[in-house]
Amino acid sequence: MKFDVIIVGGSYAGLAAAMALGRALRTVLVIDSGLPCNRQTPYSHNFLTRDGSTPRELAAIGRQQVGRYNTVDFIDDVALRGFKKDGGFEILTASGQTFYGLRLVFATGIRDRLPLLEGLSECWGISVLHCPFCHGFEVRGEKTGILGNGDDGFELARLISNWTSDLTLFTNGRSTFTPSQQFMLQSHYIRVVEKEINRLEYSGGQIQGIVFNDHTIEPVKAMYLRSRFEQHCTIAQAMGCSLTAEGYVMVDDFQETTVGGIYACGDNVSRMRTVANAVAMGTATGMNISKKMFV
Incomplete structure (x- = not known):
């Protein structure tokens, strides 16, 4: 199946990127494993209008609202590998499916090494x-x-x-x-x-x-x-995206990685691990991608 944008990771940053792209009438696929880093946290705070909500509640509301845009599709699966192909990108999943996108977003978060x-x-x-x-x-x-x-x-x-x-x-x-x-x-x-x-x-x-x-x-x-961490998903690295000295995916001011057409947003690119920051970065990523697809 072909999409304008494939987003790997369907938590706050990924959902925010999907909403911005859906509102821009872009065709989007969100691939999500359902294993967010904060799944054990009972409450989320310091996010305006949703202070004290559970992480699961925030994600559920976000997915419901993004799902209203009929150009956005979801699949509950795990992305295994990614490849450059025909001017875009292919993603292979654990269920054996293959998807093609003109642009690719990694909103995959990090894994704490306690x-x-x-x-x-x-x-x-x-x-x-x-x-x-x-x-x-x-x-x-x-x-x-x-x-x-x-x-x-x-x-x-x-x-x-x-x-x-x-x-x-x-x-x-x-x-x-x-x-x-x-x-x-x-x-x-x-x-x-x-x-x-x-x-x-x-x-x-x-x-x-x-x-x-x-x-x-x-x-x-x-x-x-202050725990050590590792990237929750290493597909971006395998596709040639550089990491910073701290271990985050390196992005520019438009959230684009060192590989053209591949973007990243959320906890995998920033030490500021807040819901508000993830949403802000995801929104900016979606807007930047839509604008740069005008060629």
């Missing part, structure tokens, strides 16, 4: 958090921890200290903060605990405490972590 710490994955996105702007208000003033060290840990502390005065940095081993960083942390009454961590105590995804190798326990109500 530290191997018992209890961490069960609490991730619920009480072990990545963004205070998304979740910090709900745990404001609570006894809060940061799992981090060095520059990353220090930057998280600077960011999060506005939400609570009871903040502790857990370095899980010897601290690597510089003298000036140590001074800043002390001046803001942020403790540093260097003991090695054994596991997290939790119930129903809610962290209750940090258990150290010496069997002592530090109670906390929330914890922040």
Whole structure:
């Protein structure tokens, strides 16, 4: 089947791109695996008009609204491979289908690579958090921890200290903060605990405490972590799209990758992991593609 644009990834960025293209009367196929990165997160915040909605609810509303445009089609499938062909692109899916598009969009997000710490994955996105702007208000003033060290840990502390005065940095081993960083942390009454961590105590995804190798326990109500990540989908890389030094898909001001005709938007291109940012980038991507298809 042939389309003007194929969008791989049907979460917020992909849906926003599809809406812009549908309203521009472009024929669009959205391929979605149904596995968004935030599927474990109970509520989404800091998105105007939908503050406090569940991620599933936001995606469902988005898909329903985009589905009103009769030039946009959806398929629940997994994209496996992509190829350049006849001035456009072919995508092969896990179900064995092949689709052709003049333009290609990757809105595929990222996959978190969490530290191997018992209890961490069960609490991730619920009480072990990545963004205070998304979740910090709900745990404001609570006894809060940061799992981090060095520059990353220090930057998280600077960011999060506005939400609570009871903040502790857990370095899980010897601290690597510089003298000036140590001074800043002390001046803001942020403790540093260097003991090695054994596991997290939790119930129903809610962290209750940090258990150290010496069997002592530090109670906390929330914890922040800046996790490593990898691209959720590597088709863009296989097709020659470059990555940044941080591991994001490299795009220009129009969301176009280093391969002409291939675009990317959402969490796979930006460290600002918010619904609002994903929607904004997706909308811009759809508008830019439609305009550039005038040849």
